[in-house]
Amino acid sequence: MFMSFHYFMGSSGDDGKVPTTVYLWSGLFYFENYYKIGGGNYMESFTEEQLYTQLQKLISDIKGLDQEAMDQIQGRLDSLTKPQGSLGQLEHIAKQLGGIQRTSKPIIQKKAVLTMAGDHGVVEEGVSAFPQEVTPQMAYNIMNGGAAINVLARQANAEVFLTDVGIAFPIEGQLIQKRVANGTKNMTKGPAMSRYEALQALLAGASVAEEKIREGYNLFATGELGIGNTTPSSAIVALLTNSPIEEVVGRGTGIDDEGIIRKRRAIEKAIEVNQPDTSDALDVLSKVGGLEIAAIAGSILQAAASHVPIVIDGFISTAGALIAAKLAPQSIAYMIPSHGSMEIGHRKALAGLGLDPVLNLNMRLGEGTGAALTFYFVEAALRIIEEMATFADAGVSEKSS
Numbered sequence: 364m365f366m367s368f369h370y371f372m373g374s375s376g377d378d379g380k381v382p383t384t385v386y387l388w389s390g391l392f393y394f395e396n397y398y399k400i401g402g403g404n405y406m407e408s409f410t411e412e413q414l415y416t417q418l419q420k421l422i423s424d425i426k427g428l429d430q431e432a433m434d435q436i437q438g439r440l441d442s443l444t445k446p447q448g449s450l451g452q453l454e455h456i457a458k459q460l461g462g463i464q465r466t467s468k469p470i471i472q473k474k475a476v477l478t479m480a481g482d483h484g485v486v487e488e489g490v491s492a493f494p495q496e497v498t499p500q501m502a503y504n505i506m507n508g509g510a511a512i513n514v515l516a517r518q519a520n521a522e523v524f525l526t527d528v529g530i531a532f533p534i535e536g537q538l539i540q541k542r543v544a545n546g547t548k549n550m551t552k553g554p555a556m557s558r559y560e561a562l563q564a565l566l567a568g569a570s571v572a573e574e575k576i577r578e579g580y581n582l583f584a585t586g587e588l589g590i591g592n593t594t595p596s597s598a599i600v601a602l603l604t605n606s607p608i609e610e611v612v613g614r615g616t617g618i619d620d621e622g623i624i625r626k627r628r629a630i631e632k633a634i635e636v637n638q639p640d641t642s643d644a645l646d647v648l649s650k651v652g653g654l655e656i657a658a659i660a661g662s663i664l665q666a667a668a669s670h671v672p673i674v675i676d677g678f679i680s681t682a683g684a685l686i687a688a689k690l691a692p693q694s695i696a697y698m699i700p701s702h703g704s705m706e707i708g709h710r711k712a713l714a715g716l717g718l719d720p721v722l723n724l725n726m727r728l729g730e731g732t733g734a735a736l737t738f739y740f741v742e743a744a745l746r747i748i749e750e751m752a753t754f755a756d757a758g759v760s761e762k763s764s
């Protein structure tokens with residue numbers, strides 16, 4: 364029988380103590396500590412084959428939405444004091460939530476923004492307007508509550524959980540440690556990461572979502588942070604939506620025209636050097652993707668497998684969603700689109716998922732900002748089915764013809 368004890372040291376808190384949790388997993392006791400910052404990577408205690416089996420299990424756990432619950436909500440929506448369908452996308456979201464939670468009375472308990480951070484070797488090619496050290500600097504800003512995502516999450520009465528999936532060097536503080544590597548490698552020279560690392564990052568994202576679901580969160584926003592990550596995202600979107608590179612490469616943090624040319628060349632070279640197999644999402648992810656993009660895909664798959672809706676943020680998050688959808692097309696039903704990012708490839712990416720953004724605010728920040736704002740509309744959709752009066756209740760005459 365497979366038996367394993369894992370000790371992985373945690374982000375030691377201010378008191379310097381290492382938290383230890385003990386829980387039952389697959390019928391076995393695991394003694395777990397989070398690994399020491401910059402130390403071992405707990406996913407490495409699994410072989411690539413074992414992680415692949417875990418991923419397949421996660422995918423097979425994702426079921427279709429509950430049609431009966433959706434039909435009941437449609438009936439309720441049509442009985443409410445409004446012309447049928449007049450609340451547009453809010454009606455769609457209300458039904459989707461019922462289908463996901465498998466009830467005609469869906470409820471939101473706690474809301475979490477899962478912000479995944481990682482760095483990118485491809486920054487060597489001059490593809491970003493900002494230097495790589497901005498990733499850890501902004502990670503500290505998020506931990507201190509001063510980033511846009513902190514403000515918008517507070518506005519939405521949601522919490523932000525920052526996870527380090529592979530910032531270029533380890534940092535300390537209030538963040539979830541799931542480091543797989545010190546950033547990806549330069550994808551113009553070979554694969555951004557190994558297939559094994561891609562699997563580790565995917566399942567690290569899934570484990571963050573799983574942990575938060577256990578803590579009672581039942582509405583997620585995806586989010587990310589990583590200087591250079593619009594480059595791998597553009598590569599993923601080009602490959603998975605079969606779009607020309609120039610149509611999906613934008614300015615990211617604000618590169619100039621010459622930077623755009625370098626970015627396109629870097630993506631072309633990465634595709635030429637690595638020859639990703641577009642029928643294999645893991646191949647695309649490992650060769651031209653990113654650790655935080657993998658973690659986003661994993662968090663989406665876990666949310667879907669656990670019947671939890673997940674709001675998809677901007678361009679990078681949607682690249683992660685495309686990977687999730689390629690691995691498990693049934694996961695799309697659990698995704699709620701948020702805003703249309705200014706990054707030019709975002710519309711193509713959303714169209715690849717058949718999703719229409721709820722908001723258009725000319726945003727292009729990431730972190731989970733657009734998704735956190737969309738929580739308002741998700742909760743509004745639920746209030747509609749909970750609180751509106753029916754035609755019968757209010758004594759309002761129904762449509763005459």
Ligand SMILES: O=C(O)c1ccc[n+]([C@@H]2O[C@H](COP(=O)([O-])O)[C@@H](O)[C@H]2O)c1
Binds near residue numbers: 590593
């Ligand atoms: O979410 C978006 O649509 C989005 C669009 C452009 C940039 N970003 C953010 O900017 C960073 C990536 O931009 P870049 O130019 O460094 O590739 C990364 O930290 C993202 O969170 C995010």
Ligand SMILES: Cc1cc2nc[nH]c2cc1C
Binds near residue numbers: 589616728729730
């Ligand atoms: C300042 C800054 C904040 C960010 N947040 C997400 N990506 C970012 C990129 C930059 C450059």
